[in-house]
Amino acid sequence: MAFRLLLAVAVGALALDLAAALGVNYGQVADNLPSPQDAAVLLRALKATKVKLYDADARVLSAFAGSGVDFTVGVPDNLVPRLASNPSAAAAWVRANILPHLPGTSITTVTVGNEVLTGTDTTMLRSLLPAMESLHAALAACNITSHIAVTTAHSLALLSSSFPPSSGAFRHDLLPYITPLLAFLAKTNSPFFINAYPYFAYKADSGSVDLDYVLFESNAGVLDAATGLRYGNMLHAQVDAVRTAICAADYGKAVEIQVSETGWPSQGDGDEAGASPQNAARYNGNLMRLVAQGKGTPGAPGEPLQVYVFALFNENQKPGPASERHYGLFKPDGTPAYDVGVKAPTIGGWKGSGNDNGNGANNGTGGGAGLVVADGPGETGGGVGPGTGYYTISSATLKVPNCLYVITRRHAHALLLCELRQ
Numbered sequence: 001m002a003f004r005l006l007l008a009v010a011v012g013a014l015a016l017d018l019a020a021a022l023g024v025n026y027g028q029v030a031d032n033l034p035s036p037q038d039a040a041v042l043l044r045a046l047k048a049t050k051v052k053l054y055d056a057d058a059r060v061l062s063a064f065a066g067s068g069v070d071f072t073v074g075v076p077d078n079l080v081p082r083l084a085s086n087p088s089a090a091a092a093w094v095r096a097n098i099l100p101h102l103p104g105t106s107i108t109t110v111t112v113g114n115e116v117l118t119g120t121d122t123t124m125l126r127s128l129l130p131a132m133e134s135l136h137a138a139l140a141a142c143n144i145t146s147h148i149a150v151t152t153a154h155s156l157a158l159l160s161s162s163f164p165p166s167s168g169a170f171r172h173d174l175l176p177y178i179t180p181l182l183a184f185l186a187k188t189n190s191p192f193f194i195n196a197y198p199y200f201a202y203k204a205d206s207g208s209v210d211l212d213y214v215l216f217e218s219n220a221g222v223l224d225a226a227t228g229l230r231y232g233n234m235l236h237a238q239v240d241a242v243r244t245a246i247c248a249a250d251y252g253k254a255v256e257i258q259v260s261e262t263g264w265p266s267q268g269d270g271d272e273a274g275a276s277p278q279n280a281a282r283y284n285g286n287l288m289r290l291v292a293q294g295k296g297t298p299g300a301p302g303e304p305l306q307v308y309v310f311a312l313f314n315e316n317q318k319p320g321p322a323s324e325r326h327y328g329l330f331k332p333d334g335t336p337a338y339d340v341g342v343k344a345p346t347i348g349g350w351k352g353s354g355n356d357n358g359n360g361a362n363n364g365t366g367g368g369a370g371l372v373v374a375d376g377p378g379e380t381g382g383g384v385g386p387g388t389g390y391y392t393i394s395s396a397t398l399k400v401p402n403c404l405y406v407i408t409r410r411h412a413h414a415l416l417l418c419e420l421r422q
Helices: 013-019 036-045 058-063 077-085 087-097 122-141 172-188 198-204 234-248 277-292
Strands: 022-025 050-052 070-075 106-114 149-155 159-161 192-195 222-224 229-231 257-262 307-310 389-400 403-414
Touching (some): 149 172, 198 234, 234 257
Parallel strands (some): 257 307
Antiparallel strands (some): 389 403
């Protein structure tokens, strides 16, 4: 079916402000999503400025050529060991996935793997930094390291302590990997990416966790007695816990922290407390407004926090609980999953034969959202070319006296997706 975008509604001034400050994850684990070309039209209408990919899908990068959007692209997990052991593989990956799109498409960052250090594969742990160094060298050989940073995204499971934020510390068993990685980031002026989901804290203990605190609503806040800083929301507390851990490794002043993923589901299973369109609208709407104000965290108030919201669309083929398929700001047909108060163009048609119900349903309210974007991690077998894939959001919670540590993990797997029309 041909895809048509009807730009029937003008994008408001608020959309312009929000889009300048935010990124959004653009996943494609569905059989009913619009093509990258059509998504590009939608995002241009929304004045989107940042797109984050977990692979280097040539279709997406080509669709956004000349758009002025800044891209983060990714090396999928399955290629990490190969890039670590074979520098020529890194050079080949750059030639295949980066150079063909420059300068038409702005690529500013490459992520190597996703939440590798909190996985269980020791080969991956040992390979991560060498792969990053190999890729950086390949980019340097092309004289583009001044424009493209190399990093990797982490789960909060990196931390052995996260509350209060002043007690933030990396897990002792991961320090041999984290310390040299931080040195690499500081040396290359690359950001530290953290995936943080306050939703999991509420889901795990909805009777004790203040919903207003996790949704950026008015609340008494939480005082960190050691620093005297008061936190009005959990996301900032999570970020500052990471900041404390980095500072303890003596790289705190040289490494910028960015939230590479955060979001709230608009629907979930019966045991997934808090998953509703109303809460999703409050979380993402308030988050966008907070970021648009250019504010930092209490621990670094002068450093505006870069955030990538998860995700652009509901994705009906993602496995796991119902919430997995309901992190989208929009339904696959382009109608809003819920209202965050910003008008957006309407979509008059979409690709695919799937539907957004049952195991991918969304009964969200109407409205609009002005946002920005990330594509799911992919695998290509043993090759070095681009690939597509799927990823899940899961959580593990460790409770200790007076503390609640929320851990998120994302696992990349191979999945053959329907071909998108060019």
